[in-house]
Amino acid sequence: MSTAVDIRDAVKRYGPVTALHGVSLTIADNEFFTLLGPSGCGKTTLLRLIAGFEEITSGEIRLFGQDIARLEPHQRPVNTVFQQYALFPHMSVIDNVAFGLKMKGVDPATRRARAGRMLEMVHLSQFADRLPAQLSGGQQQRVALARALAPQPRVLLLDEPLSALDLKLRQAMRVELKQLQEETGITFIFVTHDQEEALTMSDRIAVMSAGRVQQIGTAREIYEAPVNRFVADFIGETNLLQVTVEEVSEDRATVVLPGGHRITCPSASSSTGLHHLSIRPERLMISDDADLTATVERVVYLGTDLQVIAHLDGGQPITLRLQNAARVALPEPGQRIGLHLEEGGARLLAD
Template identity: 55%
Template sequence: MKDLNAVEVIEVSKSFGTFDALSSVSFDIRENEFFTMLGPSGCGKTTLLRMMAGFETPDRGSLRLHGRNIVDIPPHKRRVNTVFQSYALFPHMTLEQNVAFGLENLGWDRARIKARVGEILDRVHMGQFATRKPAQLSGGQRQRVALARALAPEPEVLLLDEPLSALDLKLRQAMRDELRSLQRDTGITFVFVTHDQEEALDMSDRIAVLGGGKVQQIGTPTEIYEEPVNRFVADFVGETNFLDVEVLEAADHRATVRTPFGRVIEIPAPVDVGKGDATLSIRPEKLSLGDQVEGIDFTAEVLQKHYLGGYTHYVLEANGTQLRASRRNASREGDTIAVGSTVHVGFVEHSARVLSS
């Protein structure tokens, strides 16, 4: 028998008054996958998560959990748990009481609850604090307890609604590693919602980029970053340069284009790119400078320079077109390219991409 997907979203639409939050959205989430819904505010990602949890109902379409339609099943009867941004811990209860609360409501016997609470608190490295209350913990520790409480009933799917956004930078980075390890260790399907591109790229098996109530692209982190299918994805995920180009020929996912620098090159393109005006995307780190130049070669003036420790970022102008470039500072002396100087710039053809609108 073919394995079922953990979650199936089928032609889901949702409106709030005159605002269309979601429009005929469809995708599958695989069993044991760390799946991220990524997008700006208002794109529909949290609405989708709330539908999976049972807190919202679609106007049209259906959602399936391991093949079973769950649209009409109330939240407490779905084997789905949610980790909220606010943690939502009971302040008057100890950590072990917080984790045990849901298990008691499910009717687990006392011995089984005690064993499971101890096991799951140890798994999130909070066993030694079991008798403390939430007010005695740091933000990162409270987040671990919220995870433990959600994982304790052994849900089929764990929903995570921007759970790291309240933490400081270093703690967010540490918690990303812990979340990834937890997902691998438990084998539970994680569905993660965030607007933070770095979080999504770091943790996910696959990412769904949402914009305007629609799925713009689904793919692995590498596919989303290196092979965006349209301008929205290229612009939202990471930094990029957009150049106006003319497509001379297009076939078999390739396009021959004339660049603003007068060069004609052949580069990757989505299937719906035709002849005429188009947009070329190239990431700043794909541009090589000075003695590192390779591939297509042209000259540019250095307008600005920003030293950021490991990298130096540049604003360049070539034939009336501004570009951003990043160069790694491999030596202690840093970069010697000066503002106002003329520098050789290059890129290999396959690192650029022609985009659909």
């Protein structure tokens, strides 16, 4: 598979502040790639460097082999969808979609035909003659997508385009965005702070923090095999337990759990001593065959799941999730319970 975007040692400084610290990553052609992280992590800055809205301090940005770091935004074969859709209020939907083609000098018949095809793709053909104010937020978002796709960019940049939508609409649009990417074959680079968005849509994810890429991988790799405490804690829900590492061999370690029980688990660390163990709540179950013992603090009803919040004998907090079913016997606050750890359910982290 060919490379669409190749970023090498990208640094961005604003005066004394460094927003990106030597970021390097490669994005494949026809890939849905997500930059994920909390506010201020550098993900939008990186997107703006690719778009040309910010000037790189040092490093390289290549698009299909071409160095684009010094090109003006309009010279780059990319288009951007922003958080605010910025539709022209006085133009009809189809004229909004055709606007980029008009700026490129495409003849009226061709641009209207292509704009019509884009509206079909986003299921808005029947709204072609309406004004943006006559559309819902979700429909306006689709128009913005159609407008960005109409000039047939080689890479589409999306800066948190779903953040203004309500939950149900965001969930529906996730499916539509992934389908659009597959239908068009365009490389999508998507910026979000929402882990669920990243996990459900992405071919690969780059988790960012403090201007650095912490880990790159598929949704499954990021969730199941986090490399450090930040990734484990940011992606989904996890229990971070301080444990003693007795032995490390290649990518596995023998650790002593709170309470003295020993287990061998996958490891991202290469040293012994005190480290943190990541255990996902769904990998624990209440059992007499216990790896850990805890005291229940409360049980939270979440509909499909039941969340049990407890603390271990040494005081460390721990949470487990049980599937909501009639046969599940709920523990009571103050009750002592044994917790069995599913095989492969723990991972030693590189702090």
